[in-house]
Amino acid sequence: MESGEDYSLFETRKDKGRHIRRIYAISLFVAICFIWAYRLSHIPAYGKWAWLGLFAAELWSGFYWLFGQALRWNMLFRKTFINRLSERYENSLPRVDMFVFTADPIIEPPMMVINTVLSVMAYDYPAEKLSVYLSDDAGSDITFYALLEASTFAKHWVPFCKRFKVEPRSPAAYFNTLVSTNSHDHNHAKDLDAIKKLYVDMKRRIEDAVKLGGVPSEARSKHNGFSQWDSYYSRHDHDTILQILLHERNPHNSKDVDGFVLPTLVYMAREKRPQYHHNYKAGAINSLVELHGADGYGGPLFIGTCCFHRRDALCGKKFNCQYKNEWNDENEKEVVKANLHELEVESKALASCSYEENTLWGKEIGAIYGCLVEDVITGLWIHSQGWKSIYYNPPRKAFFGIAPTNLLHTLVQQKRWGEGDFQILFTEYSPTWYGEGKINLGLLMGYWRFNYSATTCLPILYYSFIPSLYLLKAIPLWFIPFAYVILGESSSTLIEGLISGGTIKGWWNDLRMWLYIRTSAYLFALIDIVWKFFGRSYSSFAVTTKIVEDDDVSQRYKNEVMEFGTSSPFFTVLATLALLHLFCLLATIKELVLCKVALTGEKMALQVLLCGFLVLINFPIYQGLFLRKDKGRLPSSHTIKSTTLALSACIFFKIWN
Known part of the structure; x- marks a missing residue:
C-alpha cells in the first residue's frame, strides 16, 4: 500500500x-x-x-x-479503490477539464467526434466540476453545428446514463451493444426508445449537413454563434471562433431535463493566419490550457491521448518535496464571476495568434512547440521538471479510440511518429542532454x-x-x-x-x-x-x-x-x-x-x-x-x-x- x-x-x-x-x-x-x-x-x-x-x-x-x-x-501494476475517493474527499473533488481534438470533418466525422464528447459529459463525476472543450483545428461550422446538437441531446443523455448506469456512455457504442429493446423494466424500455429516437433524429440532421457541405439556413438563424463564420476565409485563415454552449452561469441553458446542472461545454477554433505557424496539435492544447485549464522509473511517456495532467504540471510549475495537493477551487470561482459574454470575449484573446508572441508558451509553459510529436517532447519536459507519471490500465477500458483502417494511412501515421521522435534528438529538449541528471x-x-x-x-x-x-x-x-x-x-x-x-x-x-x-x-x-x-x-x-x-x-x-x-x-x-x-x-x-x-x-x-x-x-x-x-x-x-x-x-x- x-x-x-x-x-x-x-x-x-x-x-x-x-x-x-x-x-x-x-x-x-x-x-x-x-x-x-x-x-x-x-x-x-x-x-x-x-x-x-x-x-x-x-x-x-x-x-x-x-x-x-x-x-x-x-514493471509495476496498480489497482485503484475508486469507492474510497468520495469517502475521503466528499465534496472537495478537483475540477477536471477534458480536451477533445478534431482536425478535419471529412476524415474525422462530426458524429464520431460528438459521441466522444457525449461520453465524456456523462462521466460519473460531479457535473459542476467537469468542463469539456472541443478544439476544432478545421474551424468547421458543421462541427460546431454537431456540437450544438449534442448540447441539446446531452440534456436527455446524461440523466439517462446516470439513471440506468449505462455502459458504455458513448451513444453509438451503447446502442450498438443492445441486443434488443426488450426490458423487464417498463420505464427503462420506454426511456430507451425515447432516447434512441432522439439520437437517430440528431444523427440524421448532422449527417444531412455533412452531405450538403453546410449548415441549413434555418439552423443558422437559431443561434448567433454562426455569425462568427462571417469573417471566415479558410481553415488556415480565420478569427478565433469560441462559443460557450453550456455553463452554470447560464441557468436557463445549463440544466438537464431532470433539473441538474450539466458539465460546461465549450467550442473553440483558435485563430489562424498564414504568417503565423499554428504549431499543430500543441498549439491547440496550449489554447485550451490558457482558456482554463515507464512507471518504475518515474512514469510512462506521454504518447498522445487517453491521459490526465495536473494543470500545474502543464503550466510550467516545477515539482518539489513541499508540493501539496490543493484541490481548493476558489480561484476558479473567481474566474467565472464575469458574465458569459465577457468571458467569451476575454477567452478569444487567449486563442489569438499574437497572444503567445514573446512569451514562454510552447517553451516553458504548456505543450512544447517545434516538433511533430508534441506529446512525447511535452512529456519529457514535464518529467524533467520533477513530475512523475503513472500508467493504469483498468479491467474495463477507460478510453477507446479509432485507428486508421487501411495500410497506407497506418504507414503515413507511423512515418510522422518516427520522424517526430527522431527529430527530438536534435532539439534543445533531447533526452541525451536535457534529461541528464533530471530523470x-x-x-x-x-x-x-x-x-x-x-x-x-x-x-x-x-x-x-x-x-x-x-x-x-x-x-x-x-x-x-x-x-x-x-x-x-x-x-x-x-x-x-x-x-x-x-x-x-x-x-x-x-x-x-x-x-x-x-x-x-x-x-x-x-x-x-x-x-x-x-x-x-x-x-x-x-x-x-x-x-x-x-x-x-x-x-x-x-x-x-x-x-x-x-x-x-x-x-x-x-x-x-x-x-x-x-x-x-x-x-x-x-x-x-x-x-x-x-x-x-x-x-x-x-x-x-x-x-x-x-x-x-x-x-x-x-x-x-x-x-x-x-x-x-x-x-x-x-x-x-x-x-x-x-x-x-x-x-x-x-x-x-
Missing part, C-alpha cells in the same frame, strides 16, 4: 515474474554478445563487407533491444527507444535482403545463437501478448505490421529527416482518416483483408522486398531439388528458414499483387515495377563477383 492502509486510493505491486523475465533477458544479451564476438572473429575472405554490414546491423539492433529491456526491467537512466533509455525508432529501418532492411540474396550463392551468414535470439525474442513477445489478453493471430499480425512499418514508414521518415538537414524538406502534420470509405472497403475490413487500392512509394518498397524474398527462396529450392545441392550444415538451414519466414509473413502482399481482383488490390503498375526491381537485384547479385 502507498499510505494509510485502510483508505489508500490505490496500491502498487511489482511484476511477479520479474526475476524470470530478468534472467531470460540476461541470457538473450549473452547470446547477442556471442553474435557480436562471432562476427568480429570469423570475418570471411569472400563477402567480407556484407559480413561487416551484418555486424553493424546486429550491433545497433542489440543496443536498441537494450533500450526496450529498460522498459521491461522494473532516471531507465526512463532515459525508454525515451531513446522511441527517439531512435526510425533508425531501426536500416538494420531491418539490411537483414531483410542480404541473407536472402546470399542464398543465391549458397553462402552461410548465421550460426546457432542467432536462432536462440530470434526465437527467444519472438516467443517472449508472444507470451506477453497472450498474458495481456491477445491472441496468436493478433501477435502474428502485429509482427507483420512491425516489419512493414520498419521497412517502409521508418525508411521514408529517415529520408525526410536527411532531406530536412539539407533544407530540401518540410515536416508536415498528416491527419489520418478514421472511417471506412465505402461498403466494399468496409466488407474487406471486416473480413480482415489488407487494403491497398492505391499507388504509394510505401507499397513499392514492401512489394519489392516481398518479391525478392520469394525469388531467392524459389531459386534455393530449385538448387536443392533439381540440382541436388546440399545445404552447408545448420548455418544455411537457418538462412533458408529466415527467408521462408519472410515469404510467409508477406503473403498478403502476394495476394495483392497476383491473386486478388477487387479494388483493394495493388495496382498493376506496382506489380510491374516491383517485379522488375526484385528480379534485377537478384540477377545483378548472382552475376556480380
Whole structure:
C-alpha cells in the first residue's frame, strides 16, 4: 500500500515474474554478445563487407533491444479503490477539464467526434466540476453545428446514463451493444426508445449537413454563434471562433431535463493566419490550457491521448518535496464571476495568434512547440521538471479510440511518429542532454527507444535482403545463437501478448505490421529527416482518416483483408522486398531439388528458414499483387515495377563477383 492502509486510493505491486523475465533477458544479451564476438572473429575472405554490414546491423539492433529491456526491467501494476475517493474527499473533488481534438470533418466525422464528447459529459463525476472543450483545428461550422446538437441531446443523455448506469456512455457504442429493446423494466424500455429516437433524429440532421457541405439556413438563424463564420476565409485563415454552449452561469441553458446542472461545454477554433505557424496539435492544447485549464522509473511517456495532467504540471510549475495537493477551487470561482459574454470575449484573446508572441508558451509553459510529436517532447519536459507519471490500465477500458483502417494511412501515421521522435534528438529538449541528471537512466533509455525508432529501418532492411540474396550463392551468414535470439525474442513477445489478453493471430499480425512499418514508414521518415538537414524538406502534420470509405472497403475490413487500392512509394518498397524474398527462396529450392545441392550444415538451414519466414509473413502482399481482383488490390503498375526491381537485384547479385 502507498499510505494509510485502510483508505489508500490505490496500491502498487511489482511484476511477479520479474526475476524470470530478468534472467531470460540476461541470457538473450549473452547470446547477442556471442553474435557480436562471432562476427568480429570469423570475418570471411569472400563477402567480407556484407559480413561487416551484418555486424553493424546486429550491433545497433542489440543496443536498441537494450533500450526496450529498460522498459521491461522494473514493471509495476496498480489497482485503484475508486469507492474510497468520495469517502475521503466528499465534496472537495478537483475540477477536471477534458480536451477533445478534431482536425478535419471529412476524415474525422462530426458524429464520431460528438459521441466522444457525449461520453465524456456523462462521466460519473460531479457535473459542476467537469468542463469539456472541443478544439476544432478545421474551424468547421458543421462541427460546431454537431456540437450544438449534442448540447441539446446531452440534456436527455446524461440523466439517462446516470439513471440506468449505462455502459458504455458513448451513444453509438451503447446502442450498438443492445441486443434488443426488450426490458423487464417498463420505464427503462420506454426511456430507451425515447432516447434512441432522439439520437437517430440528431444523427440524421448532422449527417444531412455533412452531405450538403453546410449548415441549413434555418439552423443558422437559431443561434448567433454562426455569425462568427462571417469573417471566415479558410481553415488556415480565420478569427478565433469560441462559443460557450453550456455553463452554470447560464441557468436557463445549463440544466438537464431532470433539473441538474450539466458539465460546461465549450467550442473553440483558435485563430489562424498564414504568417503565423499554428504549431499543430500543441498549439491547440496550449489554447485550451490558457482558456482554463515507464512507471518504475518515474512514469510512462506521454504518447498522445487517453491521459490526465495536473494543470500545474502543464503550466510550467516545477515539482518539489513541499508540493501539496490543493484541490481548493476558489480561484476558479473567481474566474467565472464575469458574465458569459465577457468571458467569451476575454477567452478569444487567449486563442489569438499574437497572444503567445514573446512569451514562454510552447517553451516553458504548456505543450512544447517545434516538433511533430508534441506529446512525447511535452512529456519529457514535464518529467524533467520533477513530475512523475503513472500508467493504469483498468479491467474495463477507460478510453477507446479509432485507428486508421487501411495500410497506407497506418504507414503515413507511423512515418510522422518516427520522424517526430527522431527529430527530438536534435532539439534543445533531447533526452541525451536535457534529461541528464533530471530523470532516471531507465526512463532515459525508454525515451531513446522511441527517439531512435526510425533508425531501426536500416538494420531491418539490411537483414531483410542480404541473407536472402546470399542464398543465391549458397553462402552461410548465421550460426546457432542467432536462432536462440530470434526465437527467444519472438516467443517472449508472444507470451506477453497472450498474458495481456491477445491472441496468436493478433501477435502474428502485429509482427507483420512491425516489419512493414520498419521497412517502409521508418525508411521514408529517415529520408525526410536527411532531406530536412539539407533544407530540401518540410515536416508536415498528416491527419489520418478514421472511417471506412465505402461498403466494399468496409466488407474487406471486416473480413480482415489488407487494403491497398492505391499507388504509394510505401507499397513499392514492401512489394519489392516481398518479391525478392520469394525469388531467392524459389531459386534455393530449385538448387536443392533439381540440382541436388546440399545445404552447408545448420548455418544455411537457418538462412533458408529466415527467408521462408519472410515469404510467409508477406503473403498478403502476394495476394495483392497476383491473386486478388477487387479494388483493394495493388495496382498493376506496382506489380510491374516491383517485379522488375526484385528480379534485377537478384540477377545483378548472382552475376556480380
